[in-house]
Amino acid sequence: MKALEKLKVIGTCSVVGASVALASPPSYALDLFGPLTYLGFSDSPFNGPSFGYFHLEDFEDGLLNVPGVTPSSGVVTSTQFGGSIVDSVENEPNGDSFFSGNGLAGYTFTFSKATLGTLPTHAGLVWVDGVNNISFEAFDELGNSLGTRGGSHAGSGFFGGTQEDRFYGAINPTGISAIKITGGGGGIEIDHLQYGGALRQQPPSTSNVPGPLPVLGAAAAFGFSRSLRRRLKAVAPDNRIN
Numbered sequence: 635m636k637a638l639e640k641l642k643v644i645g646t647c648s649v650v651g652a653s654v655a656l657a658s659p660p661s662y663a664l665d666l667f668g669p670l671t672y673l674g675f676s677d678s679p680f681n682g683p684s685f686g687y688f689h690l691e692d693f694e695d696g697l698l699n700v701p702g703v704t705p706s707s708g709v710v711t712s713t714q715f716g717g718s719i720v721d722s723v724e725n726e727p728n729g730d731s732f733f734s735g736n737g738l739a740g741y742t743f744t745f746s747k748a749t750l751g752t753l754p755t756h757a758g759l760v761w762v763d764g765v766n767n768i769s770f771e772a773f774d775e776l777g778n779s780l781g782t783r784g785g786s787h788a789g790s791g792f793f794g795g796t797q798e799d800r801f802y803g804a805i806n807p808t809g810i811s812a813i814k815i816t817g818g819g820g821g822i823e824i825d826h827l828q829y830g831g832a833l834r835q836q837p838p839s840t841s842n843v844p845g846p847l848p849v850l851g852a853a854a855a856f857g858f859s860r861s862l863r864r865r866l867k868a869v870a871p872d873n874r875i876n
């Protein structure tokens with residue numbers, strides 16, 4: 635059955651939202667990812683960095699209900715289809731995903747700075763079914779393209795199969811306003827929509843006042859120096875050591 639024949643017209647999904655705040659924010663540079671083999675979140679290049687917030691939509695609750703993101707089109711796959719025709723990062727046919735019947739147009743996921751506080755610095759998704767050729771694009775805070783990535787990894791069938799699944803994503807330190815993915819003819823299906831705002835780098839300190847640790851260090855060094863002089867005088871009394 636062709637993807638176009640999956641008249642997956644309109645549906646819903648599940649949320650695995652998470653907010654993680656860790657110390658030592660790293661620095662990030664503009665980067666694009668994909669197509670990367672992806673069989674679970676442990677394969678995500680975003681699995682590990684420190685975030686002020688992070689959301690992963692796996693659609694397993696039948697809803698697209700993570701905050702601050704709006705799709706241009708599409709439905710949760712289970713609302714239109716069931717069984718083995720549903721592709722998912724999770725073990726289909728028990729999983730769920732997000733589907734659009736117009737793969738050529740694909741869909742754009744737009745992020746809300748008002749809802750999230752800051753635009754995500756990291757954003758990506760996992761292509762799970764459709765037709766070649768596949769193209770991913772990300773947009774900066776002004777809506778300008780950050781670049782594209784392409785792939786042609788679609789398998790021959792439309793009834794599940796995770797070996798063809800690939801991650802696409804982007805990092806932009808000044809924010810990502812939207813990500814878009816398109817395919818060939820027929821439908822397109824994605825899963826594991828994920829995005830997060832990295833913790834900001836702390837500005838370097840401009841203070842010239844030494845902290846308590848350097849002061850203590852200097853005092854210790856002075857004390858050691860006096861002790862050393864006394865020892866040298868005892869060992870070599872004829873040498874002048876002041």
Ligand SMILES: [Ca+2]
Nearest residue numbers: 647648649697
């Ligand atoms: Ca959900």
Ligand SMILES: [Ca+2]
Nearest residue numbers: 692722730825
């Ligand atoms: Ca899923």
Ligand SMILES: [Ca+2]
Nearest residue numbers: 721762794795
């Ligand atoms: Ca698949």
